[in-house]
Amino acid sequence: MKTESPDKFDLYIANVDEFKALNKEKNELKEKIAEMRRQFEETVQPFEAELNTIIKKLENNLSKIEGATSPKTTGTTKFGRGKLGIAIKNLLQANPEKAFKPREIAAALQTKSTAISLWFNKYGSQDPEIERIPVGEGGKRFLYQIKR
Template sequence: MFFKLYLLHKQIMNTMKKEVAPDKFDLYLLNVDEFKALNQQKNELKEKIAEMQRQFEESIQPYEAELNAIIKKLESTLAKIEGGPVAKPATAKFGRGKLGISIKQLLQANPDKAFKPREIAAALQTKSTAVSLWFNKYGNQDPEIERIPVGEGGKRFIYQIKK
């Protein structure tokens, strides 16, 4: 309502006078428009930053998992060399669907390498039976994962991302 009255007032003033100096309402609207534009730019930049951070986290996660697996192997090897008790590696529990996503990320991060389920489990710090079960239940149907038979009779498999 106020805005309609303002526009009507402005039209009347323009008809009476061709050159009207901007009044306080004109100046207020200019500031509001500038504020809206700046707020929109801020929101767009926040979205871009959040997307870049998400992509970075996704790209670095397989390397972090592989690094953690190597550190665990080093710790157990050092314990064997020193003659002390070998610490059992802690296993991570993955929720429904998270294991598959983690496996795909690991395979995508290493497209030239084929993995045994045991190697994937070590990199993800989980049990190899969980990885094998996932491949038998879901992985054999996944169009992005290549299942390569190895060994005698082709009963064992290695996995890699399709090229």
């Protein structure tokens, strides 16, 4: 009797068995990793709780050492709707001979320079009373002045 070589079906079944074995090994490794992570979390959790307790104690002691000082304010003013534009125009009108950088306007109004820049980009560029003077390379930076 002649020994037959494996046909395509036998080869397919052999490949499927190998695939199943690899998949089973992958799942076992995933389970081991998940168990190790769980054990790690259980080990670390008490230390994290102790660390948080110590940090709270440090913060309490620090506040006692500093005394009853009031928290420092940032010194920035928040403007209501439409009030920022009025404040900017008043500042520019009070100093018609000077051209301001947004940072200088923010310092004078005690607010953030990003708020000033955003206002100029949204509203100030179309305002007929405000002159926008490009400075620097590419004309991406501007000075602002009231039109005379």
